[in-house]
Amino acid sequence: MEKYFEKLKNNGFKLTPRRRAIIDLFVSCGSHLSPEMVWHKLKLKFKRCGLPGVYRNLEALLKCGILVRIQQADRKKHYGLCVSGDNHHHHITCIKCGKVEDIKDCAIRGIDKIKGYKIVSHFMQVNGICASCRE
Amino acid sequence: MEKYFEKLKNNGFKLTPRRRAIIDLFVSCGSHLSPEMVWHKLKLKFKRCGLPGVYRNLEALLKCGILVRIQQADRKKHYGLCVSGDNHHHHITCIKCGKVEDIKDCAIRGIDKIKGYKIVSHFMQVNGICASCRE
DNA sequence: CTGTAAATAGAAACAATTTCTATTTAGTAT
DNA sequence: ATACTAAATAGAAATTGTTTCTATTTACAG
Ligand SMILES: [Mn+2]
Ligand SMILES: [Mn+2]
Ligand SMILES: [Zn+2]
Ligand SMILES: [Zn+2]
Numbered sequence: 001m002e003k004y005f006e007k008l009k010n011n012g013f014k015l016t017p018r019r020r021a022i023i024d025l026f027v028s029c030g031s032h033l034s035p036e037m038v039w040h041k042l043k044l045k046f047k048r049c050g051l052p053g054v055y056r057n058l059e060a061l062l063k064c065g066i067l068v069r070i071q072q073a074d075r076k077k078h079y080g081l082c083v084s085g086d087n088h089h090h091h092i093t094c095i096k097c098g099k100v101e102d103i104k105d106c107a108i109r110g111i112d113k114i115k116g117y118k119i120v121s122h123f124m125q126v127n128g129i130c131a132s133c134r135e
Numbered sequence: 136m137e138k139y140f141e142k143l144k145n146n147g148f149k150l151t152p153r154r155r156a157i158i159d160l161f162v163s164c165g166s167h168l169s170p171e172m173v174w175h176k177l178k179l180k181f182k183r184c185g186l187p188g189v190y191r192n193l194e195a196l197l198k199c200g201i202l203v204r205i206q207q208a209d210r211k212k213h214y215g216l217c218v219s220g221d222n223h224h225h226h227i228t229c230i231k232c233g234k235v236e237d238i239k240d241c242a243i244r245g246i247d248k249i250k251g252y253k254i255v256s257h258f259m260q261v262n263g264i265c266a267s268c269r270e
Numbered sequence: 271c272t273g274t275a276a277a278t279a280g281a282a283a284c285a286a287t288t289t290c291t292a293t294t295t296a297g298t299a300t
Numbered sequence: 301a302t303a304c305t306a307a308a309t310a311g312a313a314a315t316t317g318t319t320t321c322t323a324t325t326t327a328c329a330g
Contacts, residue, residue, distance in 0.1 A: 191319095
């Protein structure tokens with residue numbers, strides 16, 4: 001918890017009740033959430049709470065390295081707590097419970113060319129069913 | 136060209152001027168396009184031409200296996216001609232000219248579990264600069 | 271040719287996200 | 301403690317990308 005507050009400060013962001021609550025939320029649910037899901041949860045705690053603020057805060061937490069952006073097949077944004085910090089990696093998501101875990105091995109990493117292309121960026125997302133959701 | 140018309144017929148779709156023009160467009164430009172880009176091109180040929188129709192046709196061509204959906208980091212849909220047909224593969228896209236090529240080797244293929252997860256789906260997209268765009 | 275289901279344009283609805291404006295607040299400087 | 305200021309906020313409105321709806325037109329089988 002403290003380390004997240006540190007990250008906010010180090011990046012010039014203020015520690016507000018909203019941000020505290022959003023971090024809490026991700027820590028306690030342990031899965032990835034869309035801005036709308038975060039908003040619904042926050043509204044239980046704060047009766048005045050705007051969706052644009054949620055979007056801004058999720059981006060702020062992303063900039064601090066507290067959250068990562070999970071790329072899903074739908075057109076929504078998804079964010080999750082990232083344990084591995086800045087090290088390049090990808091994510092595997094459970095389609096039942098939404099849990100997000102790191103995949104450390106990256107097939108692309110280390111390769112600088114495919115088919116003569118100079119590789120600039122890539123992303124990968126794996127979806128599956130985690131051990132506990134399979135019983 | 137003929138093979139594409141075959142594919143339409145085999146899937147119960149009619150061969151219309153719009154569809155002919157869309158296929159032409161992808162064959163001649165050799166890169167991936169968003170619905171809006173396709174629409175702009177079509178409007179040069181047909182003075183009455185709706186964007187919803189473009190969306191419907193791109194989905195129709197996708198169902199026939201003529202086009203594939205390219206997953207980009209933006210919130211737009213992108214489609215491209217797919218040479219490899221139904222075989223599982225991913226794509227590398229040139230960020231300069233938009234050209235799309237197949238990546239046959241898939242890091243996930245053959246692996247059925249990562250971190251105890253039963254893998255259900257995955258996607259991967261690589262962006263780079265192709266040999267001719269680098270001179 | 272004729273009939274019918276599919277394809278179409280254009281308007282409107284929709285969903286996710288972003289921008290704008292006025293008000294409030296966190297953290298710093300007194 | 302108090303005042304100050306830049307950052308954070310709510311709520312409304314705008315934007316963007318996509319889908320749905322309705323009436324009209326068209327491809328193509330019979
Ligand atoms: Mn991670
Ligand atoms: Mn392909
Ligand atoms: Zn990687
Ligand atoms: Zn693959």
